[in-house]
Amino acid sequence: MTSSFHFRPMVLMASSLALLAGCTSSPRTPAPVEDRTTMGRSSTPTATPAAEAPKPLPGSENAGKPGYYTVQRGDTLTRIGLxxxxxxxxxxxxxxxxxxxxxxxxxxLRVSPPGGAVETSGVVVRPIASSGPSSSVTTQDNAGNKEPTKESASKPNANANAQAMQFIWPSQGKLISKFDANNKGIEIAGKKGDPVLAAESGKxxxxxxxLRGYGKLILIKHNGYLTAYGxxxxxxxxxxxxxxxxxKIAEMGNTDADAYKxxxxIRDTAGKALNPVTLLPQR
Incomplete structure:
Protein backbone atom coordinates (compact mmCIF):
# COMPACT_ATOMS: atom_id res chain seq x y z
CA MET A 1 0.00 0.00 0.00
CA THR A 2 2.81 2.32 0.80
CA SER A 3 4.72 1.85 -2.48
CA SER A 4 1.61 2.39 -4.58
CA PHE A 5 0.87 5.67 -2.80
CA HIS A 6 4.27 7.17 -3.70
CA PHE A 7 4.34 5.99 -7.33
CA ARG A 8 1.22 7.75 -8.56
CA PRO A 9 2.44 11.31 -7.85
CA MET A 10 5.69 10.51 -9.60
CA VAL A 11 3.82 9.26 -12.65
CA LEU A 12 1.72 12.40 -12.74
CA MET A 13 4.80 14.58 -12.41
CA ALA A 14 6.58 12.75 -15.22
CA SER A 15 3.57 13.20 -17.47
CA SER A 16 3.47 16.90 -16.73
CA LEU A 17 7.17 17.30 -17.46
CA ALA A 18 6.75 15.44 -20.75
CA LEU A 19 3.96 17.79 -21.78
CA LEU A 20 6.00 20.87 -20.90
CA ALA A 21 8.98 19.54 -22.82
CA GLY A 22 6.77 18.97 -25.85
CA CYS A 23 5.46 22.53 -25.70
CA THR A 24 8.90 24.11 -25.51
CA SER A 25 10.47 21.96 -28.21
CA SER A 26 7.77 22.46 -30.88
CA PRO A 27 8.02 25.72 -32.92
CA ARG A 28 5.08 28.08 -32.41
CA THR A 29 3.13 28.87 -35.57
CA PRO A 30 1.79 32.46 -35.63
CA ALA A 31 -1.90 32.99 -36.25
CA PRO A 32 -2.74 34.02 -39.82
CA VAL A 33 -3.14 37.84 -40.41
CA GLU A 34 -6.50 38.73 -41.83
CA ASP A 35 -6.51 41.47 -44.52
CA ARG A 36 -9.80 43.26 -44.01
CA THR A 37 -9.08 45.82 -46.74
CA THR A 38 -10.08 43.35 -49.46
CA MET A 39 -12.90 41.55 -47.67
CA GLY A 40 -16.00 41.55 -49.79
CA ARG A 41 -14.15 43.11 -52.75
CA SER A 42 -12.56 41.75 -55.88
CA SER A 43 -8.86 41.09 -55.73
CA THR A 44 -8.42 42.81 -59.10
CA PRO A 45 -6.94 46.33 -58.58
CA THR A 46 -9.27 49.14 -59.62
CA ALA A 47 -8.13 52.00 -61.87
CA THR A 48 -7.69 55.47 -60.35
CA PRO A 49 -10.23 57.89 -61.85
CA ALA A 50 -8.61 60.48 -64.15
CA ALA A 51 -8.47 64.04 -62.82
CA GLU A 52 -10.81 66.48 -64.51
CA ALA A 53 -9.16 68.89 -66.92
CA PRO A 54 -9.06 72.45 -65.52
CA LYS A 55 -11.69 74.74 -66.98
CA PRO A 56 -10.31 77.43 -69.30
CA LEU A 57 -10.22 80.92 -67.82
CA PRO A 58 -12.65 83.51 -69.17
CA GLY A 59 -11.53 85.03 -72.45
CA SER A 60 -8.65 82.58 -72.95
CA GLU A 61 -9.64 82.13 -76.59
CA ASN A 62 -8.66 85.79 -77.16
CA ALA A 63 -5.17 85.56 -75.67
CA GLY A 64 -2.65 87.44 -77.78
CA LYS A 65 -5.22 89.21 -79.92
CA PRO A 66 -5.07 93.00 -80.39
CA GLY A 67 -7.30 94.82 -77.94
CA TYR A 68 -7.02 92.14 -75.26
CA TYR A 69 -4.88 91.80 -72.15
CA THR A 70 -3.90 88.74 -70.09
CA VAL A 71 -4.11 89.41 -66.35
CA GLN A 72 -0.79 89.17 -64.50
CA ARG A 73 -0.09 88.65 -60.81
CA GLY A 74 -0.65 91.87 -58.86
CA ASP A 75 -2.92 93.47 -61.46
CA THR A 76 -6.04 95.42 -60.58
CA LEU A 77 -8.73 96.57 -62.97
CA THR A 78 -7.78 100.18 -62.27
CA ARG A 79 -4.14 99.53 -63.14
CA ILE A 80 -5.09 97.65 -66.31
CA GLY A 81 -7.38 100.52 -67.27
CA LEU A 82 -4.66 103.13 -66.73
CA LEU A 109 -9.81 90.94 -70.73
CA ARG A 110 -11.00 93.15 -73.53
CA VAL A 111 -9.25 96.50 -73.15
CA SER A 112 -10.56 98.26 -76.26
CA PRO A 113 -14.16 99.11 -77.16
CA PRO A 114 -16.14 96.24 -78.74
CA GLY A 115 -16.42 96.39 -82.51
CA GLY A 116 -13.74 99.05 -82.80
CA ALA A 117 -16.18 101.72 -81.62
CA VAL A 118 -14.75 104.94 -80.25
CA GLU A 119 -15.66 105.49 -76.62
CA THR A 120 -16.47 109.12 -75.91
CA SER A 121 -16.55 110.88 -72.58
CA GLY A 122 -19.97 112.38 -73.12
CA VAL A 123 -18.43 115.83 -73.49
CA VAL A 124 -18.72 117.91 -76.64
CA VAL A 125 -15.16 118.64 -77.74
CA ARG A 126 -14.55 122.03 -79.29
CA PRO A 127 -12.73 121.76 -82.64
CA ILE A 128 -9.69 123.89 -83.25
CA ALA A 129 -10.68 126.98 -85.18
CA SER A 130 -9.22 127.16 -88.65
CA SER A 131 -6.94 130.11 -89.36
CA GLY A 132 -7.47 129.84 -93.14
CA PRO A 133 -10.35 131.02 -95.30
CA SER A 134 -13.69 129.28 -95.35
CA SER A 135 -13.98 126.10 -97.36
CA SER A 136 -16.17 127.73 -99.99
CA VAL A 137 -17.59 131.10 -101.02
CA THR A 138 -20.54 131.95 -103.17
CA THR A 139 -20.31 134.04 -106.36
CA GLN A 140 -22.81 135.07 -108.96
CA ASP A 141 -22.59 134.51 -112.71
CA ASN A 142 -23.86 136.98 -115.31
CA ALA A 143 -27.35 135.51 -115.05
CA GLY A 144 -27.44 136.07 -111.34
CA ASN A 145 -27.24 132.38 -110.48
CA LYS A 146 -25.30 131.57 -107.34
CA GLU A 147 -22.48 129.06 -107.73
CA PRO A 148 -20.17 127.73 -105.05
CA THR A 149 -16.53 128.44 -105.75
CA LYS A 150 -13.92 126.30 -103.95
CA GLU A 151 -10.94 128.09 -102.52
CA SER A 152 -8.08 126.92 -100.34
CA ALA A 153 -10.26 124.75 -98.11
CA SER A 154 -8.79 123.25 -94.96
CA LYS A 155 -8.82 119.44 -95.06
CA PRO A 156 -10.21 117.71 -91.94
CA ASN A 157 -7.67 115.88 -89.86
CA ALA A 158 -8.22 112.12 -89.59
CA ASN A 159 -7.43 112.29 -85.88
CA ALA A 160 -9.88 115.07 -85.16
CA ASN A 161 -10.57 114.12 -81.54
CA ALA A 162 -6.90 114.15 -80.65
CA GLN A 163 -6.31 117.40 -82.49
CA ALA A 164 -9.24 119.00 -80.67
CA MET A 165 -7.69 118.42 -77.24
CA GLN A 166 -6.28 121.70 -75.94
CA PHE A 167 -4.87 120.79 -72.53
CA ILE A 168 -4.04 123.35 -69.87
CA TRP A 169 -1.62 122.99 -66.98
CA PRO A 170 -3.38 121.25 -64.08
CA SER A 171 -1.34 123.22 -61.56
CA GLN A 172 0.66 126.45 -61.64
CA GLY A 173 3.58 125.13 -59.61
CA LYS A 174 7.13 124.54 -60.75
CA LEU A 175 7.95 121.55 -62.92
CA ILE A 176 10.25 119.36 -60.81
CA SER A 177 10.24 116.04 -62.69
CA LYS A 178 10.25 115.56 -66.44
CA PHE A 179 8.92 112.79 -68.63
CA ASP A 180 11.43 110.07 -69.55
CA ALA A 181 11.75 106.34 -70.09
CA ASN A 182 11.30 105.63 -66.38
CA ASN A 183 8.77 108.35 -65.59
CA LYS A 184 5.46 108.10 -67.41
CA GLY A 185 4.45 111.65 -66.57
CA ILE A 186 5.60 114.87 -64.96
CA GLU A 187 5.58 116.19 -61.40
CA ILE A 188 4.59 119.72 -60.42
CA ALA A 189 5.57 121.17 -57.04
CA GLY A 190 3.24 123.10 -54.79
CA LYS A 191 1.91 123.36 -51.29
CA LYS A 192 -0.85 121.59 -49.43
CA GLY A 193 -4.27 122.67 -50.60
CA ASP A 194 -3.23 124.15 -53.96
CA PRO A 195 -6.02 123.61 -56.50
CA VAL A 196 -5.66 120.79 -59.00
CA LEU A 197 -7.52 121.52 -62.23
CA ALA A 198 -8.92 119.33 -64.99
CA ALA A 199 -6.54 119.70 -67.92
CA GLU A 200 -9.43 119.25 -70.39
CA SER A 201 -13.16 118.57 -70.29
CA GLY A 202 -14.09 114.95 -69.78
CA LYS A 203 -15.68 112.34 -67.54
CA LEU A 211 -2.61 102.18 -57.15
CA ARG A 212 0.77 102.14 -55.45
CA GLY A 213 2.89 105.16 -56.28
CA TYR A 214 -0.04 107.48 -57.04
CA GLY A 215 -1.62 108.08 -53.65
CA LYS A 216 -5.07 109.63 -53.94
CA LEU A 217 -5.63 109.46 -57.68
CA ILE A 218 -8.12 110.86 -60.19
CA LEU A 219 -8.47 109.61 -63.77
CA ILE A 220 -10.40 111.62 -66.34
CA LYS A 221 -11.37 110.16 -69.69
CA HIS A 222 -11.45 112.45 -72.71
CA ASN A 223 -12.14 111.82 -76.38
CA GLY A 224 -8.93 110.05 -77.30
CA TYR A 225 -7.00 110.54 -74.06
CA LEU A 226 -6.91 109.66 -70.38
CA THR A 227 -5.37 112.06 -67.85
CA ALA A 228 -4.12 111.06 -64.40
CA TYR A 229 -3.71 113.29 -61.32
CA GLY A 230 -1.87 111.72 -58.36
CA LYS A 248 -11.08 122.25 -59.63
CA ILE A 249 -11.04 118.49 -59.13
CA ALA A 250 -8.83 118.13 -56.05
CA GLU A 251 -6.42 119.78 -53.63
CA MET A 252 -2.72 119.09 -53.81
CA GLY A 253 -1.28 116.70 -51.26
CA ASN A 254 1.59 114.35 -50.55
CA THR A 255 -0.18 110.99 -50.39
CA ASP A 256 2.28 108.21 -51.28
CA ALA A 257 4.90 110.88 -51.99
CA ASP A 258 7.88 112.52 -50.29
CA ALA A 259 6.64 116.10 -50.82
CA TYR A 260 3.58 118.12 -51.76
CA LYS A 261 3.30 117.74 -55.52
CA ILE A 266 -1.52 111.73 -70.29
CA ARG A 267 -2.26 108.38 -71.96
CA ASP A 268 -3.74 107.68 -75.38
CA THR A 269 -6.48 105.11 -75.96
CA ALA A 270 -3.88 102.37 -76.39
CA GLY A 271 -2.47 103.16 -72.93
CA LYS A 272 0.73 104.70 -74.30
CA ALA A 273 2.15 107.35 -71.99
CA LEU A 274 2.72 110.66 -73.77
CA ASN A 275 4.97 113.53 -72.76
CA PRO A 276 2.54 116.05 -71.24
CA VAL A 277 4.89 118.97 -71.89
CA THR A 278 4.49 118.51 -75.65
CA LEU A 279 0.70 118.75 -75.30
CA LEU A 280 0.56 121.62 -72.78
CA PRO A 281 0.92 125.33 -73.56
CA GLN A 282 4.39 126.78 -73.24
CA ARG A 283 4.99 128.84 -70.13
Whole structure:
Protein backbone atom coordinates (compact mmCIF):
# COMPACT_ATOMS: atom_id res chain seq x y z
CA MET A 1 0.00 0.00 0.00
CA THR A 2 2.81 2.32 0.80
CA SER A 3 4.72 1.85 -2.48
CA SER A 4 1.61 2.39 -4.58
CA PHE A 5 0.87 5.67 -2.80
CA HIS A 6 4.27 7.17 -3.70
CA PHE A 7 4.34 5.99 -7.33
CA ARG A 8 1.22 7.75 -8.56
CA PRO A 9 2.44 11.31 -7.85
CA MET A 10 5.69 10.51 -9.60
CA VAL A 11 3.82 9.26 -12.65
CA LEU A 12 1.72 12.40 -12.74
CA MET A 13 4.80 14.58 -12.41
CA ALA A 14 6.58 12.75 -15.22
CA SER A 15 3.57 13.20 -17.47
CA SER A 16 3.47 16.90 -16.73
CA LEU A 17 7.17 17.30 -17.46
CA ALA A 18 6.75 15.44 -20.75
CA LEU A 19 3.96 17.79 -21.78
CA LEU A 20 6.00 20.87 -20.90
CA ALA A 21 8.98 19.54 -22.82
CA GLY A 22 6.77 18.97 -25.85
CA CYS A 23 5.46 22.53 -25.70
CA THR A 24 8.90 24.11 -25.51
CA SER A 25 10.47 21.96 -28.21
CA SER A 26 7.77 22.46 -30.88
CA PRO A 27 8.02 25.72 -32.92
CA ARG A 28 5.08 28.08 -32.41
CA THR A 29 3.13 28.87 -35.57
CA PRO A 30 1.79 32.46 -35.63
CA ALA A 31 -1.90 32.99 -36.25
CA PRO A 32 -2.74 34.02 -39.82
CA VAL A 33 -3.14 37.84 -40.41
CA GLU A 34 -6.50 38.73 -41.83
CA ASP A 35 -6.51 41.47 -44.52
CA ARG A 36 -9.80 43.26 -44.01
CA THR A 37 -9.08 45.82 -46.74
CA THR A 38 -10.08 43.35 -49.46
CA MET A 39 -12.90 41.55 -47.67
CA GLY A 40 -16.00 41.55 -49.79
CA ARG A 41 -14.15 43.11 -52.75
CA SER A 42 -12.56 41.75 -55.88
CA SER A 43 -8.86 41.09 -55.73
CA THR A 44 -8.42 42.81 -59.10
CA PRO A 45 -6.94 46.33 -58.58
CA THR A 46 -9.27 49.14 -59.62
CA ALA A 47 -8.13 52.00 -61.87
CA THR A 48 -7.69 55.47 -60.35
CA PRO A 49 -10.23 57.89 -61.85
CA ALA A 50 -8.61 60.48 -64.15
CA ALA A 51 -8.47 64.04 -62.82
CA GLU A 52 -10.81 66.48 -64.51
CA ALA A 53 -9.16 68.89 -66.92
CA PRO A 54 -9.06 72.45 -65.52
CA LYS A 55 -11.69 74.74 -66.98
CA PRO A 56 -10.31 77.43 -69.30
CA LEU A 57 -10.22 80.92 -67.82
CA PRO A 58 -12.65 83.51 -69.17
CA GLY A 59 -11.53 85.03 -72.45
CA SER A 60 -8.65 82.58 -72.95
CA GLU A 61 -9.64 82.13 -76.59
CA ASN A 62 -8.66 85.79 -77.16
CA ALA A 63 -5.17 85.56 -75.67
CA GLY A 64 -2.65 87.44 -77.78
CA LYS A 65 -5.22 89.21 -79.92
CA PRO A 66 -5.07 93.00 -80.39
CA GLY A 67 -7.30 94.82 -77.94
CA TYR A 68 -7.02 92.14 -75.26
CA TYR A 69 -4.88 91.80 -72.15
CA THR A 70 -3.90 88.74 -70.09
CA VAL A 71 -4.11 89.41 -66.35
CA GLN A 72 -0.79 89.17 -64.50
CA ARG A 73 -0.09 88.65 -60.81
CA GLY A 74 -0.65 91.87 -58.86
CA ASP A 75 -2.92 93.47 -61.46
CA THR A 76 -6.04 95.42 -60.58
CA LEU A 77 -8.73 96.57 -62.97
CA THR A 78 -7.78 100.18 -62.27
CA ARG A 79 -4.14 99.53 -63.14
CA ILE A 80 -5.09 97.65 -66.31
CA GLY A 81 -7.38 100.52 -67.27
CA LEU A 82 -4.66 103.13 -66.73
CA UNK A 83 -2.11 101.14 -68.72
CA UNK A 84 -4.58 100.81 -71.59
CA UNK A 85 -6.04 104.31 -71.55
CA UNK A 86 -9.45 103.17 -70.30
CA UNK A 87 -11.62 103.57 -67.23
CA UNK A 88 -12.17 100.55 -65.00
CA UNK A 89 -15.94 100.84 -65.36
CA UNK A 90 -15.63 100.48 -69.14
CA UNK A 91 -13.46 97.37 -68.71
CA UNK A 92 -15.98 95.88 -66.29
CA UNK A 93 -18.81 96.52 -68.75
CA UNK A 94 -16.99 95.19 -71.81
CA UNK A 95 -16.03 91.99 -69.96
CA UNK A 96 -19.33 91.46 -68.10
CA UNK A 97 -17.59 91.57 -64.71
CA UNK A 98 -20.19 91.53 -61.95
CA UNK A 99 -17.45 92.04 -59.35
CA UNK A 100 -14.56 94.14 -60.72
CA UNK A 101 -12.41 93.17 -57.72
CA UNK A 102 -12.40 89.51 -58.78
CA UNK A 103 -10.06 88.94 -61.71
CA UNK A 104 -7.80 85.89 -62.09
CA UNK A 105 -4.21 85.53 -63.20
CA UNK A 106 -4.36 84.27 -66.78
CA UNK A 107 -7.81 85.69 -67.45
CA UNK A 108 -8.01 87.58 -70.74
CA LEU A 109 -9.81 90.94 -70.73
CA ARG A 110 -11.00 93.15 -73.53
CA VAL A 111 -9.25 96.50 -73.15
CA SER A 112 -10.56 98.26 -76.26
CA PRO A 113 -14.16 99.11 -77.16
CA PRO A 114 -16.14 96.24 -78.74
CA GLY A 115 -16.42 96.39 -82.51
CA GLY A 116 -13.74 99.05 -82.80
CA ALA A 117 -16.18 101.72 -81.62
CA VAL A 118 -14.75 104.94 -80.25
CA GLU A 119 -15.66 105.49 -76.62
CA THR A 120 -16.47 109.12 -75.91
CA SER A 121 -16.55 110.88 -72.58
CA GLY A 122 -19.97 112.38 -73.12
CA VAL A 123 -18.43 115.83 -73.49
CA VAL A 124 -18.72 117.91 -76.64
CA VAL A 125 -15.16 118.64 -77.74
CA ARG A 126 -14.55 122.03 -79.29
CA PRO A 127 -12.73 121.76 -82.64
CA ILE A 128 -9.69 123.89 -83.25
CA ALA A 129 -10.68 126.98 -85.18
CA SER A 130 -9.22 127.16 -88.65
CA SER A 131 -6.94 130.11 -89.36
CA GLY A 132 -7.47 129.84 -93.14
CA PRO A 133 -10.35 131.02 -95.30
CA SER A 134 -13.69 129.28 -95.35
CA SER A 135 -13.98 126.10 -97.36
CA SER A 136 -16.17 127.73 -99.99
CA VAL A 137 -17.59 131.10 -101.02
CA THR A 138 -20.54 131.95 -103.17
CA THR A 139 -20.31 134.04 -106.36
CA GLN A 140 -22.81 135.07 -108.96
CA ASP A 141 -22.59 134.51 -112.71
CA ASN A 142 -23.86 136.98 -115.31
CA ALA A 143 -27.35 135.51 -115.05
CA GLY A 144 -27.44 136.07 -111.34
CA ASN A 145 -27.24 132.38 -110.48
CA LYS A 146 -25.30 131.57 -107.34
CA GLU A 147 -22.48 129.06 -107.73
CA PRO A 148 -20.17 127.73 -105.05
CA THR A 149 -16.53 128.44 -105.75
CA LYS A 150 -13.92 126.30 -103.95
CA GLU A 151 -10.94 128.09 -102.52
CA SER A 152 -8.08 126.92 -100.34
CA ALA A 153 -10.26 124.75 -98.11
CA SER A 154 -8.79 123.25 -94.96
CA LYS A 155 -8.82 119.44 -95.06
CA PRO A 156 -10.21 117.71 -91.94
CA ASN A 157 -7.67 115.88 -89.86
CA ALA A 158 -8.22 112.12 -89.59
CA ASN A 159 -7.43 112.29 -85.88
CA ALA A 160 -9.88 115.07 -85.16
CA ASN A 161 -10.57 114.12 -81.54
CA ALA A 162 -6.90 114.15 -80.65
CA GLN A 163 -6.31 117.40 -82.49
CA ALA A 164 -9.24 119.00 -80.67
CA MET A 165 -7.69 118.42 -77.24
CA GLN A 166 -6.28 121.70 -75.94
CA PHE A 167 -4.87 120.79 -72.53
CA ILE A 168 -4.04 123.35 -69.87
CA TRP A 169 -1.62 122.99 -66.98
CA PRO A 170 -3.38 121.25 -64.08
CA SER A 171 -1.34 123.22 -61.56
CA GLN A 172 0.66 126.45 -61.64
CA GLY A 173 3.58 125.13 -59.61
CA LYS A 174 7.13 124.54 -60.75
CA LEU A 175 7.95 121.55 -62.92
CA ILE A 176 10.25 119.36 -60.81
CA SER A 177 10.24 116.04 -62.69
CA LYS A 178 10.25 115.56 -66.44
CA PHE A 179 8.92 112.79 -68.63
CA ASP A 180 11.43 110.07 -69.55
CA ALA A 181 11.75 106.34 -70.09
CA ASN A 182 11.30 105.63 -66.38
CA ASN A 183 8.77 108.35 -65.59
CA LYS A 184 5.46 108.10 -67.41
CA GLY A 185 4.45 111.65 -66.57
CA ILE A 186 5.60 114.87 -64.96
CA GLU A 187 5.58 116.19 -61.40
CA ILE A 188 4.59 119.72 -60.42
CA ALA A 189 5.57 121.17 -57.04
CA GLY A 190 3.24 123.10 -54.79
CA LYS A 191 1.91 123.36 -51.29
CA LYS A 192 -0.85 121.59 -49.43
CA GLY A 193 -4.27 122.67 -50.60
CA ASP A 194 -3.23 124.15 -53.96
CA PRO A 195 -6.02 123.61 -56.50
CA VAL A 196 -5.66 120.79 -59.00
CA LEU A 197 -7.52 121.52 -62.23
CA ALA A 198 -8.92 119.33 -64.99
CA ALA A 199 -6.54 119.70 -67.92
CA GLU A 200 -9.43 119.25 -70.39
CA SER A 201 -13.16 118.57 -70.29
CA GLY A 202 -14.09 114.95 -69.78
CA LYS A 203 -15.68 112.34 -67.54
CA UNK A 204 -14.19 111.18 -64.24
CA UNK A 205 -13.27 107.52 -64.68
CA UNK A 206 -11.72 106.83 -61.27
CA UNK A 207 -11.40 108.36 -57.80
CA UNK A 208 -9.46 106.42 -55.17
CA UNK A 209 -6.08 105.32 -53.88
CA UNK A 210 -5.66 101.68 -54.90
CA LEU A 211 -2.61 102.18 -57.15
CA ARG A 212 0.77 102.14 -55.45
CA GLY A 213 2.89 105.16 -56.28
CA TYR A 214 -0.04 107.48 -57.04
CA GLY A 215 -1.62 108.08 -53.65
CA LYS A 216 -5.07 109.63 -53.94
CA LEU A 217 -5.63 109.46 -57.68
CA ILE A 218 -8.12 110.86 -60.19
CA LEU A 219 -8.47 109.61 -63.77
CA ILE A 220 -10.40 111.62 -66.34
CA LYS A 221 -11.37 110.16 -69.69
CA HIS A 222 -11.45 112.45 -72.71
CA ASN A 223 -12.14 111.82 -76.38
CA GLY A 224 -8.93 110.05 -77.30
CA TYR A 225 -7.00 110.54 -74.06
CA LEU A 226 -6.91 109.66 -70.38
CA THR A 227 -5.37 112.06 -67.85
CA ALA A 228 -4.12 111.06 -64.40
CA TYR A 229 -3.71 113.29 -61.32
CA GLY A 230 -1.87 111.72 -58.36
CA UNK A 231 -0.77 112.51 -54.77
CA UNK A 232 -3.91 114.57 -54.01
CA UNK A 233 -5.03 115.49 -50.53
CA UNK A 234 -8.77 116.03 -50.96
CA UNK A 235 -11.07 115.09 -53.82
CA UNK A 236 -13.58 117.56 -55.25
CA UNK A 237 -15.22 115.23 -57.79
CA UNK A 238 -16.64 111.73 -57.91
CA UNK A 239 -16.67 108.92 -60.47
CA UNK A 240 -18.85 109.36 -63.58
CA UNK A 241 -19.02 113.11 -63.03
CA UNK A 242 -18.64 115.36 -66.07
CA UNK A 243 -16.02 118.06 -65.60
CA UNK A 244 -15.01 121.05 -67.67
CA UNK A 245 -11.52 122.24 -68.50
CA UNK A 246 -10.08 124.30 -65.66
CA UNK A 247 -12.54 122.97 -63.07
CA LYS A 248 -11.08 122.25 -59.63
CA ILE A 249 -11.04 118.49 -59.13
CA ALA A 250 -8.83 118.13 -56.05
CA GLU A 251 -6.42 119.78 -53.63
CA MET A 252 -2.72 119.09 -53.81
CA GLY A 253 -1.28 116.70 -51.26
CA ASN A 254 1.59 114.35 -50.55
CA THR A 255 -0.18 110.99 -50.39
CA ASP A 256 2.28 108.21 -51.28
CA ALA A 257 4.90 110.88 -51.99
CA ASP A 258 7.88 112.52 -50.29
CA ALA A 259 6.64 116.10 -50.82
CA TYR A 260 3.58 118.12 -51.76
CA LYS A 261 3.30 117.74 -55.52
CA UNK A 262 1.05 116.67 -58.38
CA UNK A 263 1.83 113.64 -60.51
CA UNK A 264 0.31 114.26 -63.96
CA UNK A 265 0.11 111.81 -66.86
CA ILE A 266 -1.52 111.73 -70.29
CA ARG A 267 -2.26 108.38 -71.96
CA ASP A 268 -3.74 107.68 -75.38
CA THR A 269 -6.48 105.11 -75.96
CA ALA A 270 -3.88 102.37 -76.39
CA GLY A 271 -2.47 103.16 -72.93
CA LYS A 272 0.73 104.70 -74.30
CA ALA A 273 2.15 107.35 -71.99
CA LEU A 274 2.72 110.66 -73.77
CA ASN A 275 4.97 113.53 -72.76
CA PRO A 276 2.54 116.05 -71.24
CA VAL A 277 4.89 118.97 -71.89
CA THR A 278 4.49 118.51 -75.65
CA LEU A 279 0.70 118.75 -75.30
CA LEU A 280 0.56 121.62 -72.78
CA PRO A 281 0.92 125.33 -73.56
CA GLN A 282 4.39 126.78 -73.24
CA ARG A 283 4.99 128.84 -70.13
Missing amino acids: DNGQGWRDLARWNNLTNPDLIEVGQV VAYVGES HNDKFSVKEDQLVTKGQ LKFE
